[in-house]
Amino acid sequence: MRQLNLFLKSIFVSFICTGICFIAHAQPLPRAWSYQSLQWNAPFNIPDLTDFRGIQWEKSGHLFTKLERTDNSYEIAEYDPANGFSKKVIATSATLTPQGSSEPLHVESYTWYPAYQKLILFTNSKRVWRAHTRGDFWIYDASDQKLFQLGKGLPASSLQFAKISPDGTKAAYVSEHNLYVENLQTGTIRQITFDGTEKIINGTFDWAYEEELFCRDGFRWSPDSKSIAYWQVNASGVRDYLMLNTTDSIYSFVVPVQYPKVGYNPSSAKIGVVDIATAKTKWMHIPGDPFQHYLPRMEWANNDDQLMVQQFNRKQDTTRLYLVNVHNGDAKAIYTEGDSTWIDLNYFWQYDRPGWDWVDNGKKFLWTTEKDGWRHVYMMDRDGSHDRLITKGNYDVMDMAGIDREHGIIYFYASPENATQQYLYSERLDGKGRLTRISPKDEVGTHRDDISPDGLYAIHSFSNHDTPPSTDFIKLDPYAILKKQEGERFTKEQLAYLMHNPQSFFKVTTRDGVTMDGWMIRPADFDSTKKYPVLFYVYGEPASCTVKDVFSPNPWYQGLADQGYVIISLDNRGTPAPKGRAWRHAIFKNIGILNIHDQAMAAEKILQWPWVDTSRIAVWGWSGGGSSTQNLLFQYPDIYKTGMAVAGVSNMLYYDCIYEERYMGLLPQDLTYYERGASVNHAKGLRGNLLIIHGSGDDNVHYQNQEALINALVAAGKQFTMMEYPNRTHGLSEGVGTTTHLYTLLTDFLETHCPPGAR
Numbered sequence: 001m002r003q004l005n006l007f008l009k010s011i012f013v014s015f016i017c018t019g020i021c022f023i024a025h026a027q028p029l030p031r032a033w034s035y036q037s038l039q040w041n042a043p044f045n046i047p048d049l050t051d052f053r054g055i056q057w058e059k060s061g062h063l064f065t066k067l068e069r070t071d072n073s074y075e076i077a078e079y080d081p082a083n084g085f086s087k088k089v090i091a092t093s094a095t096l097t098p099q100g101s102s103e104p105l106h107v108e109s110y111t112w113y114p115a116y117q118k119l120i121l122f123t124n125s126k127r128v129w130r131a132h133t134r135g136d137f138w139i140y141d142a143s144d145q146k147l148f149q150l151g152k153g154l155p156a157s158s159l160q161f162a163k164i165s166p167d168g169t170k171a172a173y174v175s176e177h178n179l180y181v182e183n184l185q186t187g188t189i190r191q192i193t194f195d196g197t198e199k200i201i202n203g204t205f206d207w208a209y210e211e212e213l214f215c216r217d218g219f220r221w222s223p224d225s226k227s228i229a230y231w232q233v234n235a236s237g238v239r240d241y242l243m244l245n246t247t248d249s250i251y252s253f254v255v256p257v258q259y260p261k262v263g264y265n266p267s268s269a270k271i272g273v274v275d276i277a278t279a280k281t282k283w284m285h286i287p288g289d290p291f292q293h294y295l296p297r298m299e300w301a302n303n304d305d306q307l308m309v310q311q312f313n314r315k316q317d318t319t320r321l322y323l324v325n326v327h328n329g330d331a332k333a334i335y336t337e338g339d340s341t342w343i344d345l346n347y348f349w350q351y352d353r354p355g356w357d358w359v360d361n362g363k364k365f366l367w368t369t370e371k372d373g374w375r376h377v378y379m380m381d382r383d384g385s386h387d388r389l390i391t392k393g394n395y396d397v398m399d400m401a402g403i404d405r406e407h408g409i410i411y412f413y414a415s416p417e418n419a420t421q422q423y424l425y426s427e428r429l430d431g432k433g434r435l436t437r438i439s440p441k442d443e444v445g446t447h448r449d450d451i452s453p454d455g456l457y458a459i460h461s462f463s464n465h466d467t468p469p470s471t472d473f474i475k476l477d478p479y480a481i482l483k484k485q486e487g488e489r490f491t492k493e494q495l496a497y498l499m500h501n502p503q504s505f506f507k508v509t510t511r512d513g514v515t516m517d518g519w520m521i522r523p524a525d526f527d528s529t530k531k532y533p534v535l536f537y538v539y540g541e542p543a544s545c546t547v548k549d550v551f552s553p554n555p556w557y558q559g560l561a562d563q564g565y566v567i568i569s570l571d572n573r574g575t576p577a578p579k580g581r582a583w584r585h586a587i588f589k590n591i592g593i594l595n596i597h598d599q600a601m602a603a604e605k606i607l608q609w610p611w612v613d614t615s616r617i618a619v620w621g622w623s624g625g626g627s628s629t630q631n632l633l634f635q636y637p638d639i640y641k642t643g644m645a646v647a648g649v650s651n652m653l654y655y656d657c658i659y660e661e662r663y664m665g666l667l668p669q670d671l672t673y674y675e676r677g678a679s680v681n682h683a684k685g686l687r688g689n690l691l692i693i694h695g696s697g698d699d700n701v702h703y704q705n706q707e708a709l710i711n712a713l714v715a716a717g718k719q720f721t722m723m724e725y726p727n728r729t730h731g732l733s734e735g736v737g738t739t740t741h742l743y744t745l746l747t748d749f750l751e752t753h754c755p756p757g758a759r
Contacts, residue, residue: 052459052471052485055079055450058114062452065090065112076110076119081457081473081482090142091119098138098147105138116168117143118184120150126157129210129699133217137162137173139184150182151175151189160204161217165225170276172221172228174203179219179230181276192228192279199236199258206235206258206267207699212658213296213345222326224304227273229326231295235267243697247726257699260657262674263667265291271298271309273326285329286311286322294658296345299354301382302362310355312343316662319343321356321367321384334384337369341588342662344370359405359429366390366410368397370581377410379429391427393435396578398422404455407477411438411451419577420505420517420549421464422446438479446550451476463551465503465519468495498553500524501561505549508570510601517547517577518570518602521554523561523758526611530758533616535560535750536603536640537569538632540595541624542587542663547571556743560750564757568606572598589665591652592631592677599628600636607639618642618754620746623701623730624649630679630692630709637687642753644691644746647701647730650709651678654702683712689753690720693742695728721749 055064058078065078073093080086090112093104109122118141125135135157137150151159154175162173164184172181177196182189193202203219210216219230240256260266268290272281286295286309297310307324309331318338322331337343345355357366359379367378372389375396380387391397395416401424402411408429415421423439424447439447445464452458458476463469468490473483490498501524509515526532539546546569557567571577572595574587587594607614619640621629626648633643652660652674664673675681690713694706706724713720723745728734732742750756 052473055459057452058112060453062454062457067107091140095145096140096147113164113168117141118164120162120164124157129207134158134160165221166223167225172219177201179203179228192274192276201233201235203230206233208260208266208656208658209233212656213294215296220300222300222304227275229271229273229298229300229307231269231271233267233269237265238267239264241702245727262653262655262657262660264657266657269295271295282329284324284331286331297355302358315666316342337371341585357403373581377412388431390429390431396580398578401449402451402455409455411455415578419579420547424449446548464549465551466499468551498555498558501558508602508605510605512601514573514598516570516572516598516602518568519547521557521561521567523564527758528611530611531613532564532566532611532758533613533754533756534566534568536619537567538599538619538621538628539625540572540575540599540628541591542574542576545571545575545577570599570602588663589670589673591663595628596631596635599632600639603639613759616754618750620644622646627679631682633688633690634679634682634685637685641688643688644749646693647698648705649701650680650705654705680708680712683718684716686718691749692720693723695725695732697727698730700730
């Protein structure tokens with residue numbers, strides 16, 4: 001039995017522990033191994049602004065700030081690209097050293113308010129569900145160089161989402177599920193909500209809202225600074241899923257997680273507006289049963305009198321936009337959209353944007369929809385009337401990038417010719433222009449542009465599967481490179497290892513006429529006259545694609561290719577590729593069936609390639625990919641001989657209601673679809689070698705999925721191999737040695753049951 005080579009072991013911690021993104025339905029390796037986790041030797045601060053990572057645009061205009069570190073100190077500086085990148089130092093590690101301390105604050109993130117010359121600094125953070133959103137906040141006043149901590153007297157590391165009021169006089173934040181406002185002159189702290197508990201959540205969200213609706217920061221200052229609009233999530237009716245911790249004390253103890261399973265009511269949510277002066281909340285009257293609707297987006301409607309609120313019904317096949325009068329709470333529906341499957345929650349308008357953009361001084365707003373068969377941007381009047389298509393054509397808008405309101409231009413990503421790539425385009429807001437590609441023609445691959453709020457400048461990044469990321473500071477109109485990244489982010493030795501077994505892209509058309517994109521990594525000494533084992537990497541659900549032409553090197557795959565494996569990944573129908581609504585929505589009520597069928601039919605074609613050893617075919621995946629791995633092995637045992645499923649959902653009824661009900665329907669009427677797609681119901685089909693892996697502390701895909709699958713396999717008389725990692729969460733990243741152990745386990749199992757090497 002072969003072992004991982006020493007070099008691969010040596011970089012597991014730096015590559016895997018920091019690079020894998022673990023959400024229940026996102027593929028964990030190729031996409032999420034971002035190049036930021038692969039920078040061994042690049043200094044944090046490259047002189048003369050040649051390293052553009054980590055800059056922050058100010059809220060309006062095009063000035064930006066950057067936290068720049070040296071070996072023993074740091075500074076936060078403001079730059080003006082329109083004035084030769086002139087620099088103004090805002091704060092240094094010396095000025096950000098609390099009185100009585102010999103060490104400066106360890107700044108994890110910050111927000112600069114130039115109009116008031118104030119910084120909010122975030123430090124000492126703690127994890128809440130997925131992100132470190134709880135910690136300590138400090139204010140630094142650059143005008144008088146005063147530094148003080150917000151929320152003194154409140155528990156340490158308990159503050160969330162602190163932000164300064166529009167008039168610059170106060171800061172608001174959440175602590176232990178209640179809202180507070182602090183006077184920045186006097187330091188007086190005023191509590192303005194009082195009913196917050198573990199079940200009544202003010203100003204932030206529960207697990208399901210964060211996981212599936214991308215909700216974290218749950219309050220908004222009014223433009224006049226006199227009130228705050230906020231969500232209140234009531235989880236008192238949501239049953240706790242009880243996890244058991246058996247290792248952190250002599251006696252085991254229960255770890256409860258508020259978790260609404262399929263068919264059970266989620267938390268209810270409502271929106272209130274609290275008056276700062278009186279601490280009295282006025283609740284908004286949003287129509288509908290709060291247990292049968294979701295409120296995923298809310299913002300002030302470009303004035304002090306109204307909120308814009310988005311509502312979904314429980315099935316998520318209908319969405320409404322309301323303008324809500326904050327004085328009397330009355331809500332007026334201004335736009336309604338329905339679909340026979342589901343309404344996409346504007347995934348690209350996630351944590352930092354409300355779901356729409358105001359234009360024309362608040363008289364109009366931009367909205368995205370798939371109603372013409374492609375995801376496009378529309379502009380509507382403030383009352384929801386006169387919707388006008390802005391982006392026209394048979395292509396998908398992949399993401400919004402920015403708006404130049406002065407010149408009436410929107411910037412967005414699309415890739416009309418190749419669904420694995422991404423390019424920046426522009427269109428005129430008046431609809432009289434034409435689709436214009438901004439990304440350089442000679443850079444084929446994936447582009448990202450962090451555009452200034454005024455739409456004039458951008459940090460432009462480019463990479464593809466064999467080109468490491470490069471970054472330029474650009475002017476958008478007319479396009480011009482103002483500064484280029486200097487220095488290499490990787491040494492030649494690093495690149496040689498990460499890319500010595502080449503990755504290539506291909507398409508395969510199944511016997512059903514479905515054309516799927518794929519990539520493969522073949523050994524550098526590949527010989528087409530010999531037979532090779534193939535390892536398929538699969539995800540296959542609506543939350544993520546695996547086939548993207550972006551620099552995302554995977555050292556594990558390189559190590560496997562060194563041993564003579566070919567690694568292949570494919571995107572089936574139902575993945576969120578920019579191939580039109582019909583492609584994405586084909587999976588409705590068909591998870592565990594259509595995605596599995598597409599993957600198997602593509603593999604069927606690949607097995608006809610002359611160099612493929614059909615006796616050595618393996619598949620692996622994580623989370624939704626673990627679910628797919630199980631189903632592929634059970635439903636198509638003639639194709640897949642070995643499978644390694646990590647943290648898979650074996651029964652969709654065990655997962656949360658927001659995600660599964662969106663794609664699979666409601667109970668009881670749609671129970672058949674859940675049963676048909678659940679891998680536990682296909683376990684009798686196992687003929688090959690199966691390894692299942694799960695963390696017992698997984699608060700996302702609960703360990704009961706592993707136990708249910710074990711029971712099904714035992715009942716069917718099927719032998720298998722399993723590994724439980726005690727108290728590890730969905731990412732299996734906790735604990736000394738876990739990552740190395742996991743990948744050694746995967747490698748050993750693969751080598752044992754699907755031997756490497758050309759024959």
